[in-house]
Amino acid sequence: MSEWEIVVGLEVHAHLKTRTKMFCRCELEYGAAENTRTCPVCLAHPGALPVVNGRAIEYTIKLGLALECEIASNAVFARKNYFYPDLPKGYQISQYEAPLCGPGRLVVPTADGDEVVRIVRAHLEEDAAKTLHAGGATGRSVGAEYSLVDFNRGGTPLLEIVSEPDLRSSEAALRFLRLLRQTIVELGISDAEMEKGTMRADVNVSVRKRGEEGYRPRWELKNMNSFTFIGRGIEAAAREQIAAYERGETLQQSTYDYEPDTDRLTVHRSKEEADDYRYFPEPDLVPIEPPAELVERLRAEVPDPPGARIRRLEPAVGFDVAYALVTTERDLLYAGLVADGVEPRLAANWVMNDFAATGDDPGAVDVAGMAAVLKTPGLTRDALAEATAASAQPGFSAADYTSRTAVSDASELGPAIDAVLAANPQQVETYRGGKEGVLGFLVGQVMKETQGKADAKVVNQLLREKLTQDA
Numbered sequence: 001m002s003e004w005e006i007v008v009g010l011e012v013h014a015h016l017k018t019r020t021k022m023f024c025r026c027e028l029e030y031g032a033a034e035n036t037r038t039c040p041v042c043l044a045h046p047g048a049l050p051v052v053n054g055r056a057i058e059y060t061i062k063l064g065l066a067l068e069c070e071i072a073s074n075a076v077f078a079r080k081n082y083f084y085p086d087l088p089k090g091y092q093i094s095q096y097e098a099p100l101c102g103p104g105r106l107v108v109p110t111a112d113g114d115e116v117v118r119i120v121r122a123h124l125e126e127d128a129a130k131t132l133h134a135g136g137a138t139g140r141s142v143g144a145e146y147s148l149v150d151f152n153r154g155g156t157p158l159l160e161i162v163s164e165p166d167l168r169s170s171e172a173a174l175r176f177l178r179l180l181r182q183t184i185v186e187l188g189i190s191d192a193e194m195e196k197g198t199m200r201a202d203v204n205v206s207v208r209k210r211g212e213e214g215y216r217p218r219w220e221l222k223n224m225n226s227f228t229f230i231g232r233g234i235e236a237a238a239r240e241q242i243a244a245y246e247r248g249e250t251l252q253q254s255t256y257d258y259e260p261d262t263d264r265l266t267v268h269r270s271k272e273e274a275d276d277y278r279y280f281p282e283p284d285l286v287p288i289e290p291p292a293e294l295v296e297r298l299r300a301e302v303p304d305p306p307g308a309r310i311r312r313l314e315p316a317v318g319f320d321v322a323y324a325l326v327t328t329e330r331d332l333l334y335a336g337l338v339a340d341g342v343e344p345r346l347a348a349n350w351v352m353n354d355f356a357a358t359g360d361d362p363g364a365v366d367v368a369g370m371a372a373v374l375k376t377p378g379l380t381r382d383a384l385a386e387a388t389a390a391s392a393q394p395g396f397s398a399a400d401y402t403s404r405t406a407v408s409d410a411s412e413l414g415p416a417i418d419a420v421l422a423a424n425p426q427q428v429e430t431y432r433g434g435k436e437g438v439l440g441f442l443v444g445q446v447m448k449e450t451q452g453k454a455d456a457k458v459v460n461q462l463l464r465e466k467l468t469q470d471a
């Protein structure tokens with residue numbers, strides 16, 4: 001075990017799935033033509049006034065309740081001042097001293113017990129517009145010939161969740177992130193899809209000697225939008241920091257970009273101190289005072305937490321499969337199959353391997369029909385593969401597959417087996433000489449002889465019997 005330990009804290013951003021923007025009535029539509037979802041408010045025309053989106057407030061409170069946060073009785077929006085071309089007001093409306101959701105926690109189940117990750121806060125803000133760099137060789141801001149701004153995204157409600165630096169490895173950080181993402185998705189408040197940019201994370205990484213008190217300066221990896229790169233970025237940052245400390249260097253708090261191509265970090269820009277932004281309460285908005293009845297109504301809508309479901313599935317299928325089923329949103333499909341009488345291991349194996357490979361929506365599967373197929377004794381491999389491919393498609397009919405069972409009757413298979421043994425005397429000798437590996441070849445020949453209709457398991461057994469009997 002290394003004498004160094006990794007310390008990770010996360011700031012996660014998720015676009016809320018509201019119909020309209022945070023402070024105006026412009027509709028949110030992923031993929032709409034550029035600059036067609038704008039108005040004087042989100043373009044910051046002089047005199048335009050923001051109006052709070054009540055649904056976004058409710059969504060944020062729901063998330064806060066799911067994370068066991070304290071819900072503020074008086075939450076304040078604040079202006080975060082900075083200049084950027086995609087921020088026409090010259091400030092972002094965010095929350096600073098009085099966020100909607102205060103301290104909370106997410107309990108992350110692992111194979112060796114629970115990891116409790118403390119949540120500092122969850123607050124609501126608006127996203128900036130999107131800058132596109134065009135022309136030039138790199139497609140980036142450096143070297144681009146010109147830049148374009150798409151204001152459709154400007155003003156999208158953005159939830160920010162900040163964790164304490166409680167994570168001690170890249171694996172722990174990813175487990176936390178996947179469970180948090182699943183929680184957000186199940187609350188129905190965001191699609192939280194990293195590849196579409198509706199969820200992204202800033203990752204704070206530092207290292208320290210085991211047993212050391214306090215934290216060393218952290219590196220912030222900005223705008224990470226892939227689980228794989230987050231894991232690799234944490235590893236790269238820790239590796240570079242440990243090497244620097246072992247050379248006797250001291251490190252500064254800084255911001256980096258992770259470059260997946262080189263697996264290295266490049267300096268982003270020096271981290272602004274919080275007071276650079278000159279936060280102050282937003283004068284155009286009154287504080288939010290969520291009524292107790294509203295909070296209680298929202299609490300009743302918070303679903304069964306994914307962590308608890310993982311623990312309930314674990315005894316039947318083991319921790320890893322339970323975790324994978326829940327965090328890939330396939331556990332309902334699994335539960336449906338088991339409720340219809342499919343053996344738990346078989347159901348989990350089909351869902352996580354066969355079905356997962358199709359990439360189809362688990363919610364579209366004909367559960368009763370597929371359960372009937374999976375329970376059919378001696379179903380041929382081809383029939384199962386075809387049923388799997390069709391299981392989430394319209395017009396699926398279990399009867400098309402359940403009749404296609406393999407031949408497992410010894411008297412029916414006998415002639416084919418005898419023919420194969422007679423035709424392959426050399427392989428028979430090899431087997432009898434102790435090289436049992438040749439059995440697979442003989443099974444394959446029988447399968448061929450029966451046009452794939454034989455039950456391979458039974459053929460295997462019958463061949464073994466024959467080869468020992470006649471010897």
Ligand SMILES: [Zn+2]
Nearest residue numbers: 024026039042
């Ligand atoms: Zn607007």
